[in-house]
Amino acid sequence: MTYATVNPATGETVQEFPTATDAEVREVVERSHRAFGGWRATPVPERAARMRTLAGLYRERKHELAALLTEEMGKPARQAVGEVLLVAGIYDFYAENAERFMAGEKLEPSTGGDAEVVLEPTGSILGIMPWNYPYYQVARLAAPNLMLGNTVVLKHAPSVPQAALVQEQLFREAGFPEDVYRNVFATNEQIAEIVIPARTVQGVSLTGSERAGSAVAELAGRHLKKVVLELGGSDPFIVLDAENLENTVKHAVLGRLGNTGQACTAAKRFIVVDEAYDRFVDAFAHAMDAVQPGDPTDRKTLLGPLSSVAARDGVAAQLQDAVEKGATVRAGGTPVDRPGAWMEATVLTDVTPQMRAYEEEIFGPVAVVHRVRDADEAVELANSSPFGLGGSVFAADVDAAREVAARIESGMVFVNEVTGTAPDLPFGGIKRSGVGRELGRFGIEEFANKKLIHAPRREEKLPLQDEEAVSP
CATH class of the missing domain: 3.40.309.10 (Aldehyde Dehydrogenase; Chain A, domain 2)
Structure with missing residues (x-):
């Protein structure tokens, strides 16, 4: 597999990049896992501040970033700028709303006591992304998960390596710790043999073809990893x-x-x-x-x-x-x-x-x-x-x-409008178009642990469980 920029308007090969070695891939995955502990402990307002800075960087450099899309995958300039601004909006949206989305939900248990469901991060999440929206599809995964407290390892399509690298650079400039978001120029074989089987990787998000989605879902299922798949459409x-x-x-x-x-x-x-x-x-x-x-x-x-x-x-x-x-x-x-x-x-x-x-x-x-x-x-x-x-x-x-x-x-x-997208609207399909949802409140829940916390109220004592009660 070769990571290279080939201008589709001219056929010219602009730049090539080396594929990561097996050792480099393993190091990226391990460092992402180690970064998780510190990142999940970072207060949500601090995460949000960095994400707002990131959104600002996209807006400031919209023409520079758009030009990369035009060069690497041929996106018309006006549409490329639109993608950059949409991405900035996604990062701002989660910076503003993630804390509210993560607030605990109170339940009224029939057994008495207090019960609450809280959203917690689960660990390092692998993203496998295609070439057609190189910034937007990354943002759909990265924004909610980084705000939740997960870390992200991102394998981008081989034809958009410059877009992949510039995004990693922008996360650094926005103040995110080095290993919280990592790009890796891995091969499909390395993803299948090293990354997905890693015990430190807790979930996989793929946007791509039916064939790729089926292969990743099968492999992730074998290793009991949660998947979100956004696949083809007609x-x-x-x-x-x-x-x-x-x-x-x-x-x-x-x-x-x-x-x-x-x-x-x-x-x-x-x-x-x-x-x-x-x-x-x-x-x-x-x-x-x-x-x-x-x-x-x-x-x-x-x-x-x-x-x-x-x-x-x-x-x-x-x-x-x-x-x-x-x-x-x-x-x-x-x-x-x-x-x-x-x-x-x-x-x-x-x-x-x-x-x-x-x-x-x-x-x-x-x-x-x-x-x-x-x-x-x-x-x-x-x-x-x-x-x-x-x-x-x-x-x-x-x-x-x-x-x-x-x-x-x-x-x-x-x-009376064509299918669209916005930061606050859930995005995803059914049947052969995939599983899971991205964006909006739903996007932050996919790779979250929905943890139940149950305790007696201070003024009451919960009865012992009846002998005939059913236990799981």
């Missing part, structure tokens, strides 16, 4: 009428082309009722055709290169399979003939279950549009997917859209 974008068509199409384009379509929560399956289908497809295809791939360093660019030539070729193969089996290309349809990893914004119709594009996640700027009779058939098609991450429902009648949203099998559904 989010439905349901259109129930042709009202407000211009606005719906605008959201459809942004929902499909954000991050060049390389988002688990991107709108991928456009499910349109019959009465609106023709008008929507014509307008959507025209709008997608108007979006041309452009220089990702230009703040006006919406569609940049894909993350790599291999990623582009994978999307092209899915597209070719669909066309060869009878799908219709309504916009785009071909890779761009220039150095780098470029692809046209594409709209496909007439996609059938025999085609890869029908059920597979397409991680690039290709939209698949399905025609359905009505809302019931739209729900049936939406729920037929093995994925269940996010989804959108568009309709002039908001109540009707909410009713449809309630029937969608996914972790998140948005009405």
